[in-house]
Amino acid sequence: MSIGEPRSGEYEPELVRVPSRLYAGYVFDLDGTIYLGSQLLPGAARLVQALREMDRKLMFVSNNPTRDPDEYERKLWAMGLRASSSEIVNTVLTTTRWLAANAPDAVVFPISEEPLKRALRDCGIRTSEDPAEIDIVIASYDRHFEYRKLQIAFDAIWRHRRARLVATNPDRFCPVADGGGEPDAAAITAAIEACTGARCELHFGKPGEVMLNAIVEALELAPGDCVLTGDRVATDIRAAREASMASALVLTGETRPDEVPRIPEENRPDYVLDRIDRLIPREYWDELGWNLEAGNERM
Numbered sequence: 001m002s003i004g005e006p007r008s009g010e011y012e013p014e015l016v017r018v019p020s021r022l023y024a025g026y027v028f029d030l031d032g033t034i035y036l037g038s039q040l041l042p043g044a045a046r047l048v049q050a051l052r053e054m055d056r057k058l059m060f061v062s063n064n065p066t067r068d069p070d071e072y073e074r075k076l077w078a079m080g081l082r083a084s085s086s087e088i089v090n091t092v093l094t095t096t097r098w099l100a101a102n103a104p105d106a107v108v109f110p111i112s113e114e115p116l117k118r119a120l121r122d123c124g125i126r127t128s129e130d131p132a133e134i135d136i137v138i139a140s141y142d143r144h145f146e147y148r149k150l151q152i153a154f155d156a157i158w159r160h161r162r163a164r165l166v167a168t169n170p171d172r173f174c175p176v177a178d179g180g181g182e183p184d185a186a187a188i189t190a191a192i193e194a195c196t197g198a199r200c201e202l203h204f205g206k207p208g209e210v211m212l213n214a215i216v217e218a219l220e221l222a223p224g225d226c227v228l229t230g231d232r233v234a235t236d237i238r239a240a241r242e243a244s245m246a247s248a249l250v251l252t253g254e255t256r257p258d259e260v261p262r263i264p265e266e267n268r269p270d271y272v273l274d275r276i277d278r279l280i281p282r283e284y285w286d287e288l289g290w291n292l293e294a295g296n297e298r299m
């Protein structure tokens with residue numbers, strides 16, 4: 001399988017349902033939607049360029065907390081896609097903002113990678129590894145997760161009976177370029193829940209309310225005039241529906257073509273795309289100099 005092909009099974013052209021209109025705002029998931037690993041997916045570069053030429057509002061939204069918006073901006077530029085950090089909302093931002101607004105004096109223990117820790121420090125949130133003073137344990141996508149961290153979370157929640165459990169995002173795994181994935185925040189959350197009996201109270205990613213509010217506020221557009229595109233039904237399509245935006249499922253990440261007919265009614269996307277540049281209705285393609293075969297260029 002090469003980058004950008006639907007993940008498995010025979011590709012079924014009849015699955016594809018493309019928009020017949022343009023929207024004022026375009027919200028994009030990143031992993032599995034705009035890129036996989038460090039490669040842009042086919043059509044992403046020319047789509048973003050065309051939307052900018054047409055003065056559409058763009059936003060890039062990710063549940064992935066292993067980078068902050070500035071690092072995402074650099075990653076996108078390095079792949080040849082122009083985006084500014086002000087157009088990027090991810091769970092480092094939503095988690096930090098929520099804590100600053102709702103629990104500014106809490107002592108937190110982030111089981112996370114450096115970008116979240118740095119963002120918490122930058123906004124004056126105190127972090128600690130002392131279970132006796134931790135108020136909030138944040139489960140996150142942490143590729144340095146270890147037993148020591150689980151013990152601290154256990155002690156803070158179960159032994160000292162003081163800490164609440166929240167998570168940056170609800171994802172089970174993050175898709176990577178070779179067709180595989182990496183265990184994500186849900187795995188860390190589950191480990192803490194399993195040993196403490198506590199339940200994660202809140203997360204700051206799609207399709208949760210904190211993230212949806214952040215998206216809607218940043219767009220400053222009527223949700224009905226926006227389309228959210230992503231590769232995951234349970235997070236991206238759900239988020240679009242919760243926010244009353246149109247939804248587009250792109251088959252270049254988690255969702256396999258054979259899964260599309262089985263998507264439950266309440267999560268069914270408005271559009272299904274084999275590649276992301278199908279978001280632009282065909283009638284505009286000549287004007288843009290596009291043809292059906294091209295667009296694999298990573299520009």
Ligand SMILES: [Mg+2]
Pocket residue numbers: 029030031032033230231232253
């Ligand atoms: Mg994704």
